[in-house]
Amino acid sequence: MTRNSESTGRESVFSAAAITFVAAYLGLRFVAPWLAVLFGFSQTPAPTPGFVLGAYMGCVAFGTLIYLSAEEGRWHLFRGPVVRVFTIPSEGPRRSQLLILGILPLVVGWAEWRRVMPSPQTPAVLRVQHPGLPDQFAVLENPYGEVAEEERAVLEREGIVLYQKNCRPCHGTKADGMGPLARGQRLQPVDFGDPGTIATVVEPYPFWRISEGTTQLPGIATPWNSSMPSWGEELSDEDIWRIIIAEYRLSGTEPRRPEGLER
Numbered sequence: 001m002t003r004n005s006e007s008t009g010r011e012s013v014f015s016a017a018a019i020t021f022v023a024a025y026l027g028l029r030f031v032a033p034w035l036a037v038l039f040g041f042s043q044t045p046a047p048t049p050g051f052v053l054g055a056y057m058g059c060v061a062f063g064t065l066i067y068l069s070a071e072e073g074r075w076h077l078f079r080g081p082v083v084r085v086f087t088i089p090s091e092g093p094r095r096s097q098l099l100i101l102g103i104l105p106l107v108v109g110w111a112e113w114r115r116v117m118p119s120p121q122t123p124a125v126l127r128v129q130h131p132g133l134p135d136q137f138a139v140l141e142n143p144y145g146e147v148a149e150e151e152r153a154v155l156e157r158e159g160i161v162l163y164q165k166n167c168r169p170c171h172g173t174k175a176d177g178m179g180p181l182a183r184g185q186r187l188q189p190v191d192f193g194d195p196g197t198i199a200t201v202v203e204p205y206p207f208w209r210i211s212e213g214t215t216q217l218p219g220i221a222t223p224w225n226s227s228m229p230s231w232g233e234e235l236s237d238e239d240i241w242r243i244i245i246a247e248y249r250l251s252g253t254e255p256r257r258p259e260g261l262e263r
């Protein structure tokens with residue numbers, strides 16, 4: 001083997017190991033969360049928990065080392081670059097060595113600083129999407145509940161205009177939670193077309209949530225700080241009822257009928 005091809009072999013074994021490690025990390029960190037979306041388990045990516053990431057990376061490191069050390073020649077080629085970095089030649093350190101040995105403590109220091117810095121964390125508490133409706137709202141009724149077909153169509157159109165003006169930025173043009181402001185929020189607006197959201201509640205429920213926003217919500221429903229504003233002062237009751245009609249229309253759902261009032 002000539003000197004040249006040995007050094008190429010040495011470099012390629014070391015870089016193959018490094019690439020495997022980095023690729024496994026990137027895959028687990030950034031690709032795996034999207035599998036939940038791809039297979040339909042979740043609408044948003046499910047981040048890989050830190051301890052799972054640690055355990056898998058440990059396995060990858062262990063497996064790689066076993067593979068590398070299983071054969072004398074391969075192990076020799078792998079350790080070549082490592083030994084070269086950490087052995088100072090008699091004529092003094094090379095510039096590349098100084099660079100690596102200078103950067104390494106900075107990277108470790110930065111990682112440690114990231115680890116101990118306090119950061120806002122999503123609480124490990126499950127959020128209750130639909131806490132109990134307060135009594136003073138439970139007795140309300142949509143004043144437009146029993147109107148003629150044409151009048152309902154007019155109300156719906158008016159409601160859609162009000163909705164697009166006030167609610168679209170977060171809840172999206174089609175009430176699917178994909179508004180332009182939604183992405184940056186920790187608690188993202190949900191897809192109202194999903195059967196588990198506004199289709200599971202009676203009409204006074206959205207009235208309560210729209211007029212009061214996040215205020216009045218009990219602790220079990222607020223650990224993730226919803227950005228939902230309260231509209232009670234801004235919009236009249238009639239406008240809110242129109243918007244509710246529009247919301248169900250846009251999302252293609254129906255409110256739950258109160259018990260004993262089956263149509």
Ligand code: HEC
Nearest residue numbers: 166167170187188189190197198206209210226227228243
């Ligand atoms: C600044 C962003 C923002 C705006 C603007 C906004 N919302 Fe919200 N809204 C949210 C977030 C966040 C939530 C909580 C997550 C969820 O349940 O969708 C929420 C929740 C809701 C809920 C409760 C849904 C449920 O199933 O419990 C309703 C109803 C609602 N919004 C209607 C509206 C209407 C109607 C408007 C316009 C008048 C509006 N929102 C404007 C962000 C917003």
